[in-house]
Amino acid sequence: MCMIMRFIALFFLLILLQPAQTADVFVDWDIGYVMVNRDGVNTRRAIGVNGKVPIPPVVATIGDTVYMNVHNSLDKPTSIHAHGLFQNGTNAMDGPAFVTQCPIPPGKSFTYIYKLMQSGTFWIHGHTSHQNSDGLRAVFIVRDGHQSPYKYKYDESIILYFEDWYKEEFAQRAADTMDPNKPFPPPHGYGTGLINGYNGNEVKPIHFKPNKTYRIHLVNMGSLYSVKVSLPGHNISVVEVDGIYTEPLEVDLIDIATAQRYSILVKTHDTADFNYRFNITMHVDFFPYSPGKSPITYMGDIIYNDDAPFKSIPQVNKPLLVELNDIYLRPLDGEPALPVDRSMEIVLSNGKFSNGLNLDMLNNITYKESPVPSLYTALSMGSLAMNSQVYGPQSNAVVLRHNEVTEFVIHNPSNLPHPFHMHGHAFQITEYGFSNKDYPQSPSPCLPPPTLYAQGAPIKRDTLVVPAFRKDIID
Numbered sequence: 001m002c003m004i005m006r007f008i009a010l011f012f013l014l015i016l017l018q019p020a021q022t023a024d025v026f027v028d029w030d031i032g033y034v035m036v037n038r039d040g041v042n043t044r045r046a047i048g049v050n051g052k053v054p055i056p057p058v059v060a061t062i063g064d065t066v067y068m069n070v071h072n073s074l075d076k077p078t079s080i081h082a083h084g085l086f087q088n089g090t091n092a093m094d095g096p097a098f099v100t101q102c103p104i105p106p107g108k109s110f111t112y113i114y115k116l117m118q119s120g121t122f123w124i125h126g127h128t129s130h131q132n133s134d135g136l137r138a139v140f141i142v143r144d145g146h147q148s149p150y151k152y153k154y155d156e157s158i159i160l161y162f163e164d165w166y167k168e169e170f171a172q173r174a175a176d177t178m179d180p181n182k183p184f185p186p187p188h189g190y191g192t193g194l195i196n197g198y199n200g201n202e203v204k205p206i207h208f209k210p211n212k213t214y215r216i217h218l219v220n221m222g223s224l225y226s227v228k229v230s231l232p233g234h235n236i237s238v239v240e241v242d243g244i245y246t247e248p249l250e251v252d253l254i255d256i257a258t259a260q261r262y263s264i265l266v267k268t269h270d271t272a273d274f275n276y277r278f279n280i281t282m283h284v285d286f287f288p289y290s291p292g293k294s295p296i297t298y299m300g301d302i303i304y305n306d307d308a309p310f311k312s313i314p315q316v317n318k319p320l321l322v323e324l325n326d327i328y329l330r331p332l333d334g335e336p337a338l339p340v341d342r343s344m345e346i347v348l349s350n351g352k353f354s355n356g357l358n359l360d361m362l363n364n365i366t367y368k369e370s371p372v373p374s375l376y377t378a379l380s381m382g383s384l385a386m387n388s389q390v391y392g393p394q395s396n397a398v399v400l401r402h403n404e405v406t407e408f409v410i411h412n413p414s415n416l417p418h419p420f421h422m423h424g425h426a427f428q429i430t431e432y433g434f435s436n437k438d439y440p441q442s443p444s445p446c447l448p449p450p451t452l453y454a455q456g457a458p459i460k461r462d463t464l465v466v467p468a469f470r471k472d473i474i475d
Protein backbone atom coordinates (compact mmCIF):
# COMPACT_ATOMS: atom_id res chain seq x y z
CA MET A 1 0.00 0.00 0.00
CA CYS A 2 1.12 3.48 -0.47
CA MET A 3 -0.01 6.70 0.99
CA ILE A 4 0.47 10.34 0.41
CA MET A 5 1.02 12.86 3.11
CA ARG A 6 1.76 16.51 2.95
CA PHE A 7 3.47 18.49 5.59
CA ILE A 8 4.93 21.91 5.90
CA ALA A 9 8.48 22.16 7.10
CA LEU A 10 7.47 24.68 9.69
CA PHE A 11 5.13 23.29 12.30
CA PHE A 12 1.46 24.08 12.28
CA LEU A 13 -0.26 24.39 15.58
CA LEU A 14 -4.00 24.36 15.87
CA ILE A 15 -4.24 27.32 18.12
CA LEU A 16 -1.69 29.05 20.23
CA LEU A 17 -3.34 29.99 23.42
CA GLN A 18 -2.08 31.06 26.76
CA PRO A 19 -4.41 30.06 29.55
CA ALA A 20 -4.72 32.59 32.33
CA GLN A 21 -2.80 30.35 34.72
CA THR A 22 0.37 28.66 33.62
CA ALA A 23 2.58 26.61 35.86
CA ASP A 24 5.99 25.08 36.10
CA VAL A 25 5.58 21.32 36.40
CA PHE A 26 8.52 19.31 37.75
CA VAL A 27 8.76 15.60 36.96
CA ASP A 28 11.63 13.47 38.31
CA TRP A 29 12.40 10.31 36.41
CA ASP A 30 15.09 7.99 37.72
CA ILE A 31 15.36 5.42 34.93
CA GLY A 32 16.51 1.97 36.07
CA TYR A 33 15.99 -1.77 35.88
CA VAL A 34 13.05 -3.38 37.67
CA MET A 35 12.14 -7.07 37.99
CA VAL A 36 8.45 -7.49 37.16
CA ASN A 37 5.86 -10.08 36.27
CA ARG A 38 3.53 -8.33 33.84
CA ASP A 39 1.98 -11.21 31.91
CA GLY A 40 1.15 -13.44 34.89
CA VAL A 41 3.73 -16.01 33.77
CA ASN A 42 7.25 -14.64 33.53
CA THR A 43 9.25 -12.49 35.91
CA ARG A 44 11.82 -10.61 33.85
CA ARG A 45 13.92 -7.48 33.79
CA ALA A 46 12.14 -4.33 32.62
CA ILE A 47 13.12 -0.67 32.35
CA GLY A 48 11.11 1.49 34.70
CA VAL A 49 11.07 4.85 36.46
CA ASN A 50 11.56 5.43 40.18
CA GLY A 51 11.50 1.66 40.72
CA LYS A 52 8.14 1.19 38.96
CA VAL A 53 6.71 -0.34 35.82
CA PRO A 54 4.18 0.74 34.51
CA ILE A 55 5.19 4.39 34.74
CA PRO A 56 2.33 6.66 35.90
CA PRO A 57 0.95 9.14 33.31
CA VAL A 58 2.38 12.68 33.15
CA VAL A 59 -0.41 15.28 33.14
CA ALA A 60 0.00 19.02 32.51
CA THR A 61 -1.91 21.91 30.95
CA ILE A 62 -1.30 23.89 27.77
CA GLY A 63 0.88 26.90 28.57
CA ASP A 64 2.73 25.03 31.33
CA THR A 65 6.46 24.38 31.22
CA VAL A 66 7.34 20.81 32.12
CA TYR A 67 10.80 20.17 33.54
CA MET A 68 11.56 16.46 33.10
CA ASN A 69 14.59 15.74 35.28
CA VAL A 70 15.88 12.44 33.94
CA HIS A 71 18.55 10.49 35.80
CA ASN A 72 20.09 7.45 34.14
CA SER A 73 20.54 4.57 36.60
CA LEU A 74 20.91 2.00 33.79
CA ASP A 75 24.25 0.55 32.76
CA LYS A 76 23.80 1.93 29.24
CA PRO A 77 22.85 5.26 27.63
CA THR A 78 19.25 6.48 27.52
CA SER A 79 17.11 9.40 26.30
CA ILE A 80 13.39 10.18 26.15
CA HIS A 81 11.05 11.56 23.49
CA ALA A 82 7.72 13.33 24.05
CA HIS A 83 5.89 11.84 21.09
CA GLY A 84 3.81 14.40 19.20
CA LEU A 85 5.24 17.63 20.62
CA PHE A 86 6.37 19.87 17.76
CA GLN A 87 9.38 21.27 19.67
CA ASN A 88 9.07 24.47 17.63
CA GLY A 89 12.35 26.25 18.40
CA THR A 90 13.33 23.63 21.02
CA ASN A 91 14.55 20.82 18.73
CA ALA A 92 17.31 19.83 21.18
CA MET A 93 14.57 18.63 23.59
CA ASP A 94 13.16 16.05 21.15
CA GLY A 95 15.17 13.12 22.48
CA PRO A 96 16.25 10.63 19.78
CA ALA A 97 19.86 9.62 20.48
CA PHE A 98 22.31 10.84 17.83
CA VAL A 99 19.62 12.85 16.03
CA THR A 100 18.96 15.74 18.41
CA GLN A 101 21.27 14.88 21.30
CA CYS A 102 23.97 12.58 22.61
CA PRO A 103 22.26 10.04 24.85
CA ILE A 104 22.50 10.45 28.63
CA PRO A 105 25.43 8.30 29.86
CA PRO A 106 24.98 5.88 32.79
CA GLY A 107 25.01 7.74 36.10
CA LYS A 108 24.31 11.15 34.49
CA SER A 109 21.25 13.39 34.34
CA PHE A 110 19.57 15.64 31.77
CA THR A 111 16.59 17.99 32.07
CA TYR A 112 14.12 18.08 29.20
CA ILE A 113 12.13 21.32 29.11
CA TYR A 114 8.77 21.17 27.33
CA LYS A 115 6.94 24.47 26.76
CA LEU A 116 3.46 23.17 26.07
CA MET A 117 1.86 24.87 23.07
CA GLN A 118 -0.34 21.92 22.08
CA SER A 119 -3.03 20.02 23.96
CA GLY A 120 -4.31 16.48 23.63
CA THR A 121 -3.04 12.94 23.97
CA PHE A 122 0.68 12.21 23.75
CA TRP A 123 3.19 9.76 25.27
CA ILE A 124 6.74 9.93 26.52
CA HIS A 125 9.10 7.05 25.87
CA GLY A 126 12.71 5.96 25.69
CA HIS A 127 14.34 6.86 22.38
CA THR A 128 17.63 4.99 22.68
CA SER A 129 17.96 1.31 21.73
CA HIS A 130 14.16 0.76 21.78
CA GLN A 131 14.05 0.94 25.59
CA ASN A 132 10.35 1.79 25.22
CA SER A 133 9.72 -1.87 24.31
CA ASP A 134 11.15 -2.95 27.67
CA GLY A 135 8.81 -0.67 29.63
CA LEU A 136 10.19 2.88 29.37
CA ARG A 137 6.93 4.53 28.26
CA ALA A 138 4.20 6.64 29.87
CA VAL A 139 1.02 8.41 28.76
CA PHE A 140 1.35 12.21 28.51
CA ILE A 141 -1.89 14.23 28.65
CA VAL A 142 -1.91 17.97 27.97
CA ARG A 143 -5.19 19.48 29.14
CA ASP A 144 -6.86 22.48 27.51
CA GLY A 145 -7.08 24.53 30.66
CA HIS A 146 -9.88 26.83 31.67
CA GLN A 147 -10.10 28.76 28.43
CA SER A 148 -10.61 25.80 26.16
CA PRO A 149 -11.37 27.12 22.67
CA TYR A 150 -12.87 23.82 21.73
CA LYS A 151 -16.52 22.97 21.50
CA TYR A 152 -16.17 19.61 23.21
CA LYS A 153 -17.51 19.63 26.70
CA TYR A 154 -17.17 16.58 28.86
CA ASP A 155 -17.71 15.81 32.52
CA GLU A 156 -14.76 13.55 33.26
CA SER A 157 -11.84 12.01 31.48
CA ILE A 158 -10.48 8.48 31.55
CA ILE A 159 -7.26 7.04 30.13
CA LEU A 160 -7.07 3.63 28.45
CA TYR A 161 -3.55 2.74 27.40
CA PHE A 162 -2.27 -0.37 25.73
CA GLU A 163 1.09 -2.12 25.73
CA ASP A 164 2.41 -5.44 24.55
CA TRP A 165 4.71 -7.60 26.64
CA TYR A 166 7.00 -10.50 25.90
CA LYS A 167 9.03 -13.04 27.81
CA GLU A 168 12.22 -11.87 26.06
CA GLU A 169 13.82 -8.46 26.28
CA PHE A 170 13.74 -6.37 23.12
CA ALA A 171 17.36 -7.06 22.17
CA GLN A 172 16.65 -10.80 22.07
CA ARG A 173 13.46 -10.37 20.05
CA ALA A 174 15.21 -8.09 17.57
CA ALA A 175 18.11 -10.54 17.15
CA ASP A 176 15.68 -13.41 16.47
CA THR A 177 13.66 -11.34 13.99
CA MET A 178 16.77 -10.27 12.05
CA ASP A 179 18.25 -13.79 11.98
CA PRO A 180 17.35 -15.33 8.60
CA ASN A 181 17.92 -18.82 10.05
CA LYS A 182 15.19 -18.38 12.66
CA PRO A 183 11.51 -18.94 11.82
CA PHE A 184 9.46 -15.89 10.89
CA PRO A 185 7.35 -14.81 12.64
CA PRO A 186 9.39 -15.60 15.73
CA PRO A 187 7.41 -17.47 18.42
CA HIS A 188 7.45 -14.51 20.78
CA GLY A 189 5.44 -12.56 18.20
CA TYR A 190 2.49 -13.65 20.30
CA GLY A 191 3.02 -11.55 23.35
CA THR A 192 0.52 -10.54 26.01
CA GLY A 193 -1.61 -7.43 25.80
CA LEU A 194 -1.54 -5.06 28.75
CA ILE A 195 -4.33 -2.56 29.45
CA ASN A 196 -3.66 0.31 31.85
CA GLY A 197 -0.59 -1.61 32.97
CA TYR A 198 -2.46 -4.83 33.80
CA ASN A 199 -2.41 -8.13 31.96
CA GLY A 200 -5.37 -7.81 29.56
CA ASN A 201 -7.16 -10.72 31.25
CA GLU A 202 -7.18 -8.84 34.55
CA VAL A 203 -8.05 -5.35 33.32
CA LYS A 204 -9.70 -3.15 35.94
CA PRO A 205 -13.25 -1.90 35.25
CA ILE A 206 -14.21 1.53 33.93
CA HIS A 207 -16.81 3.26 36.13
CA PHE A 208 -19.52 5.29 34.39
CA LYS A 209 -22.16 7.53 35.96
CA PRO A 210 -25.44 7.94 34.07
CA ASN A 211 -26.17 11.08 31.99
CA LYS A 212 -22.53 12.06 31.67
CA THR A 213 -20.10 12.56 28.83
CA TYR A 214 -16.67 10.99 29.24
CA ARG A 215 -13.61 11.83 27.25
CA ILE A 216 -11.54 8.68 26.91
CA HIS A 217 -7.89 9.08 25.93
CA LEU A 218 -6.77 6.00 23.97
CA VAL A 219 -3.03 5.44 23.65
CA ASN A 220 -1.23 2.51 22.05
CA MET A 221 2.31 2.41 23.48
CA GLY A 222 3.03 -1.12 22.27
CA SER A 223 5.87 -2.17 20.03
CA LEU A 224 3.99 -4.49 17.64
CA TYR A 225 0.31 -4.84 18.44
CA SER A 226 -2.43 -2.86 16.85
CA VAL A 227 -5.45 -2.58 19.13
CA LYS A 228 -9.12 -2.51 18.15
CA VAL A 229 -11.32 -0.76 20.71
CA SER A 230 -15.11 -0.93 20.96
CA LEU A 231 -17.63 -0.22 23.73
CA PRO A 232 -20.68 -2.29 22.73
CA GLY A 233 -23.89 -0.54 23.83
CA HIS A 234 -22.29 2.92 23.64
CA ASN A 235 -21.64 5.30 20.77
CA ILE A 236 -18.10 6.46 20.16
CA SER A 237 -17.45 9.95 18.82
CA VAL A 238 -13.87 10.64 17.75
CA VAL A 239 -12.79 14.22 18.56
CA GLU A 240 -8.99 14.13 18.66
CA VAL A 241 -6.29 12.24 16.83
CA ASP A 242 -2.60 12.50 17.79
CA GLY A 243 -3.08 15.92 19.45
CA ILE A 244 -5.22 17.34 16.59
CA TYR A 245 -8.87 18.18 17.37
CA THR A 246 -11.33 16.91 14.78
CA GLU A 247 -14.92 17.39 13.75
CA PRO A 248 -16.81 14.64 15.65
CA LEU A 249 -17.11 11.34 13.78
CA GLU A 250 -19.28 8.49 15.08
CA VAL A 251 -17.85 4.99 14.78
CA ASP A 252 -18.19 1.58 16.46
CA LEU A 253 -14.60 0.48 16.31
CA ILE A 254 -11.16 2.15 16.26
CA ASP A 255 -8.00 0.36 15.18
CA ILE A 256 -5.07 2.02 16.96
CA ALA A 257 -1.59 1.23 15.70
CA THR A 258 1.58 1.52 17.71
CA ALA A 259 2.18 5.14 18.79
CA GLN A 260 -1.25 6.41 17.66
CA ARG A 261 -3.64 8.20 20.03
CA TYR A 262 -7.32 9.20 19.98
CA SER A 263 -9.78 10.99 22.22
CA ILE A 264 -13.33 9.74 22.06
CA LEU A 265 -16.44 11.18 23.67
CA VAL A 266 -18.87 8.65 25.13
CA LYS A 267 -22.30 9.71 26.37
CA THR A 268 -23.54 7.35 29.06
CA HIS A 269 -27.00 5.83 29.39
CA ASP A 270 -29.61 7.76 31.35
CA THR A 271 -30.10 5.01 33.92
CA ALA A 272 -27.74 2.83 35.95
CA ASP A 273 -29.85 -0.29 35.37
CA PHE A 274 -27.21 -2.24 33.47
CA ASN A 275 -23.49 -2.74 33.27
CA TYR A 276 -21.63 -3.27 29.99
CA ARG A 277 -18.28 -4.49 28.73
CA PHE A 278 -15.57 -2.98 26.62
CA ASN A 279 -13.78 -4.98 23.99
CA ILE A 280 -10.06 -4.66 23.29
CA THR A 281 -8.87 -6.87 20.46
CA MET A 282 -5.15 -7.07 19.88
CA HIS A 283 -3.59 -7.92 16.54
CA VAL A 284 0.09 -8.55 16.03
CA ASP A 285 1.09 -7.68 12.48
CA PHE A 286 2.25 -11.25 12.03
CA PHE A 287 -1.08 -12.75 12.94
CA PRO A 288 -2.86 -12.72 9.58
CA TYR A 289 -0.17 -15.13 8.40
CA SER A 290 -0.40 -17.37 11.44
CA PRO A 291 -3.92 -18.82 11.40
CA GLY A 292 -5.37 -19.66 14.77
CA LYS A 293 -3.27 -17.13 16.66
CA SER A 294 -5.15 -13.96 15.87
CA PRO A 295 -6.66 -11.96 17.36
CA ILE A 296 -6.64 -11.93 21.16
CA THR A 297 -9.74 -10.34 22.74
CA TYR A 298 -9.70 -8.90 26.23
CA MET A 299 -13.04 -7.87 27.76
CA GLY A 300 -13.23 -5.30 30.56
CA ASP A 301 -16.21 -4.23 32.64
CA ILE A 302 -18.05 -0.92 32.36
CA ILE A 303 -19.71 -0.54 35.74
CA TYR A 304 -22.68 1.80 36.27
CA ASN A 305 -23.89 0.05 39.41
CA ASP A 306 -22.22 -2.78 41.31
CA ASP A 307 -25.57 -4.52 41.82
CA ALA A 308 -26.83 -4.29 38.24
CA PRO A 309 -26.74 -7.16 35.73
CA PHE A 310 -24.64 -7.03 32.56
CA LYS A 311 -26.50 -6.15 29.41
CA SER A 312 -25.82 -8.47 26.53
CA ILE A 313 -25.56 -6.59 23.28
CA PRO A 314 -26.98 -8.67 20.44
CA GLN A 315 -24.65 -8.40 17.44
CA VAL A 316 -27.69 -8.82 15.20
CA ASN A 317 -28.73 -5.23 15.95
CA LYS A 318 -25.52 -4.06 14.34
CA PRO A 319 -24.38 -6.64 11.82
CA LEU A 320 -21.75 -4.32 10.36
CA LEU A 321 -19.54 -2.45 12.78
CA VAL A 322 -18.38 0.89 11.43
CA GLU A 323 -14.61 1.02 11.75
CA LEU A 324 -12.82 4.35 11.77
CA ASN A 325 -10.87 5.21 8.64
CA ASP A 326 -8.77 8.26 9.44
CA ILE A 327 -8.98 9.71 5.91
CA TYR A 328 -12.64 10.54 6.69
CA LEU A 329 -11.70 12.67 9.71
CA ARG A 330 -11.62 16.47 9.39
CA PRO A 331 -9.43 18.70 11.53
CA LEU A 332 -11.36 21.21 13.60
CA ASP A 333 -9.30 24.08 12.14
CA GLY A 334 -10.50 23.20 8.62
CA GLU A 335 -7.09 23.81 7.05
CA PRO A 336 -7.28 22.84 3.35
CA ALA A 337 -4.71 20.66 1.56
CA LEU A 338 -1.43 22.54 1.29
CA PRO A 339 -0.04 23.38 -2.16
CA VAL A 340 2.91 21.05 -2.79
CA ASP A 341 6.41 22.44 -3.42
CA ARG A 342 8.07 19.09 -4.03
CA SER A 343 7.27 15.39 -3.95
CA MET A 344 9.38 12.47 -2.74
CA GLU A 345 8.89 8.71 -2.84
CA ILE A 346 9.67 6.47 0.13
CA VAL A 347 9.74 2.74 -0.53
CA LEU A 348 9.87 0.25 2.33
CA SER A 349 11.68 -3.01 1.75
CA ASN A 350 13.47 -5.79 3.61
CA GLY A 351 16.59 -7.67 2.60
CA LYS A 352 19.53 -9.73 3.73
CA PHE A 353 22.69 -7.72 4.34
CA SER A 354 26.37 -8.64 4.07
CA ASN A 355 26.38 -9.04 7.87
CA GLY A 356 23.94 -11.91 7.34
CA LEU A 357 20.96 -10.13 8.96
CA ASN A 358 17.50 -9.42 7.59
CA LEU A 359 16.90 -5.68 7.90
CA ASP A 360 14.25 -3.19 6.81
CA MET A 361 15.18 -0.38 4.44
CA LEU A 362 13.74 2.91 3.23
CA ASN A 363 14.80 3.61 -0.36
CA ASN A 364 17.31 0.77 -0.11
CA ILE A 365 19.09 2.21 2.93
CA THR A 366 18.95 0.71 6.39
CA TYR A 367 19.31 3.44 9.02
CA LYS A 368 22.45 3.61 11.08
CA GLU A 369 22.92 6.47 13.47
CA SER A 370 25.78 8.89 12.82
CA PRO A 371 28.43 9.34 15.53
CA VAL A 372 27.55 13.06 15.69
CA PRO A 373 23.89 14.00 16.35
CA SER A 374 22.34 15.33 13.12
CA LEU A 375 21.19 18.51 14.86
CA TYR A 376 24.77 19.33 15.86
CA THR A 377 25.92 18.69 12.27
CA ALA A 378 23.18 21.01 10.98
CA LEU A 379 24.28 23.75 13.40
CA SER A 380 28.02 23.43 12.74
CA MET A 381 28.36 22.86 8.99
CA GLY A 382 27.43 26.32 7.73
CA SER A 383 26.16 26.28 4.15
CA LEU A 384 27.12 22.60 3.84
CA ALA A 385 24.27 21.84 6.24
CA MET A 386 21.94 21.83 3.21
CA ASN A 387 23.93 18.95 1.70
CA SER A 388 22.40 15.66 2.86
CA GLN A 389 25.76 13.86 2.49
CA VAL A 390 27.23 15.52 5.56
CA TYR A 391 24.80 13.66 7.85
CA GLY A 392 26.45 10.29 7.18
CA PRO A 393 25.88 7.71 4.46
CA GLN A 394 23.35 5.62 6.38
CA SER A 395 21.49 8.38 8.16
CA ASN A 396 19.41 8.57 4.95
CA ALA A 397 19.02 12.32 5.55
CA VAL A 398 16.59 14.48 3.58
CA VAL A 399 17.18 18.22 3.91
CA LEU A 400 14.04 20.37 3.75
CA ARG A 401 13.89 24.11 3.38
CA HIS A 402 12.11 26.23 5.97
CA ASN A 403 8.38 26.59 5.27
CA GLU A 404 8.53 24.27 2.29
CA VAL A 405 5.61 21.87 1.71
CA THR A 406 6.87 18.40 0.86
CA GLU A 407 4.69 15.55 -0.31
CA PHE A 408 5.84 12.05 0.63
CA VAL A 409 4.46 9.10 -1.34
CA ILE A 410 5.07 6.14 0.96
CA HIS A 411 4.98 2.66 -0.57
CA ASN A 412 4.56 -0.46 1.50
CA PRO A 413 5.03 -3.40 -0.84
CA SER A 414 5.30 -5.82 2.09
CA ASN A 415 2.68 -8.13 3.51
CA LEU A 416 2.64 -6.41 6.91
CA PRO A 417 0.98 -3.09 7.71
CA HIS A 418 3.55 -0.52 8.78
CA PRO A 419 3.15 2.57 10.99
CA PHE A 420 5.16 5.70 10.10
CA HIS A 421 5.77 8.60 12.50
CA MET A 422 7.25 12.02 11.83
CA HIS A 423 8.87 13.94 14.67
CA GLY A 424 8.13 17.64 15.11
CA HIS A 425 5.20 17.75 12.68
CA ALA A 426 1.65 16.71 12.04
CA PHE A 427 1.17 15.88 8.35
CA GLN A 428 -1.95 15.91 6.20
CA ILE A 429 -3.08 12.55 4.82
CA THR A 430 -4.28 13.25 1.29
CA GLU A 431 -4.61 9.82 -0.35
CA TYR A 432 -4.63 6.09 0.31
CA GLY A 433 -4.20 3.88 -2.73
CA PHE A 434 -2.81 0.79 -4.35
CA SER A 435 0.91 1.09 -4.95
CA ASN A 436 2.40 0.61 -8.39
CA LYS A 437 5.54 -0.96 -6.92
CA ASP A 438 6.37 -4.64 -7.37
CA TYR A 439 4.76 -7.05 -4.97
CA PRO A 440 6.74 -10.25 -5.08
CA GLN A 441 4.60 -11.79 -2.33
CA SER A 442 1.32 -10.19 -3.39
CA PRO A 443 -1.63 -12.32 -2.31
CA SER A 444 -3.33 -13.10 -5.62
CA PRO A 445 -6.84 -13.53 -4.17
CA CYS A 446 -6.78 -9.96 -2.87
CA LEU A 447 -8.42 -7.31 -4.99
CA PRO A 448 -6.64 -3.95 -5.11
CA PRO A 449 -8.25 -1.75 -2.48
CA PRO A 450 -9.98 1.37 -3.73
CA THR A 451 -8.06 4.64 -3.79
CA LEU A 452 -9.41 7.07 -1.20
CA TYR A 453 -8.82 10.82 -1.40
CA ALA A 454 -9.26 13.26 1.45
CA GLN A 455 -12.31 15.42 0.76
CA GLY A 456 -12.08 19.02 1.92
CA ALA A 457 -9.67 19.60 4.80
CA PRO A 458 -7.42 16.53 5.16
CA ILE A 459 -6.83 15.09 8.60
CA LYS A 460 -3.50 15.89 10.22
CA ARG A 461 -1.73 13.46 12.52
CA ASP A 462 1.80 12.43 13.45
CA THR A 463 1.60 8.63 13.09
CA LEU A 464 -0.14 6.77 10.29
CA VAL A 465 -0.37 3.19 9.11
CA VAL A 466 0.49 2.29 5.54
CA PRO A 467 -1.41 -0.98 5.09
CA ALA A 468 0.20 -3.99 3.38
CA PHE A 469 0.62 -3.76 -0.40
CA ARG A 470 -0.49 -0.14 -0.49
CA LYS A 471 0.80 3.38 -0.89
CA ASP A 472 -0.31 6.40 1.08
CA ILE A 473 0.37 10.04 0.36
CA ILE A 474 1.03 12.61 3.06
CA ASP A 475 2.05 16.27 2.81
Ligand SMILES: *[C@@H]1O[C@H](CO)[C@@H](O)[C@H](O)[C@H]1NC(C)=O
Nearest residue numbers: 010011012013016088089117
Ligand atom coordinates in the same frame (compact mmCIF):
# COMPACT_ATOMS: atom_id res chain seq x y z
C1 LIG B 1 7.02 28.53 15.86
O1 LIG B 1 7.62 29.53 16.67
C2 LIG B 1 7.81 30.75 16.01
C3 LIG B 1 8.63 31.65 16.92
O2 LIG B 1 8.06 31.69 18.21
C4 LIG B 1 6.45 31.36 15.68
O3 LIG B 1 6.61 32.58 15.01
C5 LIG B 1 5.74 30.39 14.75
O4 LIG B 1 4.43 30.84 14.51
C6 LIG B 1 5.65 29.01 15.39
N1 LIG B 1 5.11 28.09 14.42
C7 LIG B 1 3.96 27.51 14.56
C8 LIG B 1 3.52 26.64 13.45
O5 LIG B 1 3.30 27.66 15.54
Ligand SMILES: *[C@@H]1O[C@H](CO)[C@@H](O)[C@H](O)[C@H]1NC(C)=O
Nearest residue numbers: 233234235236267268269270
Ligand atom coordinates in the same frame (compact mmCIF):
# COMPACT_ATOMS: atom_id res chain seq x y z
C1 LIG C 1 -26.34 5.71 19.88
O1 LIG C 1 -26.76 6.30 18.67
C2 LIG C 1 -28.01 5.80 18.22
C3 LIG C 1 -28.27 6.35 16.84
O2 LIG C 1 -27.95 7.72 16.78
C4 LIG C 1 -29.09 6.16 19.24
O3 LIG C 1 -30.33 5.65 18.82
C5 LIG C 1 -28.71 5.56 20.58
O4 LIG C 1 -29.63 5.98 21.56
C6 LIG C 1 -27.33 5.99 21.00
N1 LIG C 1 -26.96 5.25 22.19
C7 LIG C 1 -26.54 5.86 23.31
C8 LIG C 1 -26.19 4.96 24.45
O5 LIG C 1 -26.39 7.05 23.40
Ligand SMILES: *[C@@H]1O[C@H](CO)[C@@H](O)[C@H](O)[C@H]1NC(C)=O
Nearest residue numbers: 209210211212269270271272
Ligand atom coordinates in the same frame (compact mmCIF):
# COMPACT_ATOMS: atom_id res chain seq x y z
C1 LIG D 1 -30.89 11.37 33.15
O1 LIG D 1 -31.54 12.43 32.45
C2 LIG D 1 -32.91 12.12 32.14
C3 LIG D 1 -33.44 13.21 31.23
O2 LIG D 1 -33.05 14.47 31.72
C4 LIG D 1 -33.68 11.98 33.42
O3 LIG D 1 -35.03 11.63 33.13
C5 LIG D 1 -33.07 10.88 34.26
O4 LIG D 1 -33.71 10.80 35.53
C6 LIG D 1 -31.58 11.13 34.48
N1 LIG D 1 -31.00 9.96 35.10
C7 LIG D 1 -30.34 10.00 36.26
C8 LIG D 1 -29.85 8.68 36.80
O5 LIG D 1 -30.13 11.04 36.85
Ligand SMILES: *[C@@H]1O[C@H](CO)[C@@H](O)[C@H](O)[C@H]1NC(C)=O
Nearest residue numbers: 228229230232253279281297
Ligand atom coordinates in the same frame (compact mmCIF):
# COMPACT_ATOMS: atom_id res chain seq x y z
C1 LIG E 1 -14.85 -7.70 19.97
O1 LIG E 1 -14.53 -6.85 18.87
C2 LIG E 1 -14.18 -7.56 17.69
C3 LIG E 1 -13.80 -6.52 16.66
O2 LIG E 1 -12.61 -5.92 16.98
C4 LIG E 1 -15.34 -8.41 17.24
O3 LIG E 1 -14.95 -9.15 16.09
C5 LIG E 1 -15.73 -9.38 18.34
O4 LIG E 1 -16.89 -10.07 17.95
C6 LIG E 1 -16.01 -8.60 19.62
N1 LIG E 1 -16.25 -9.56 20.69
C7 LIG E 1 -17.23 -9.39 21.56
C8 LIG E 1 -17.37 -10.48 22.58
O5 LIG E 1 -17.97 -8.42 21.55
Ligand SMILES: *[C@@H]1O[C@H](CO)[C@@H](O)[C@H](O)[C@H]1NC(C)=O
Nearest residue numbers: 345346347349362363364365
Ligand atom coordinates in the same frame (compact mmCIF):
# COMPACT_ATOMS: atom_id res chain seq x y z
C1 LIG F 1 16.53 -0.06 -4.84
O1 LIG F 1 17.10 -1.24 -5.37
C2 LIG F 1 16.35 -1.81 -6.43
C3 LIG F 1 16.95 -3.16 -6.81
O2 LIG F 1 18.32 -3.16 -6.65
C4 LIG F 1 16.31 -0.83 -7.61
O3 LIG F 1 15.53 -1.35 -8.64
C5 LIG F 1 15.69 0.48 -7.12
O4 LIG F 1 15.73 1.45 -8.14
C6 LIG F 1 16.40 1.03 -5.90
N1 LIG F 1 15.63 2.14 -5.38
C7 LIG F 1 16.17 3.30 -4.98
C8 LIG F 1 15.22 4.33 -4.46
O5 LIG F 1 17.36 3.49 -5.02
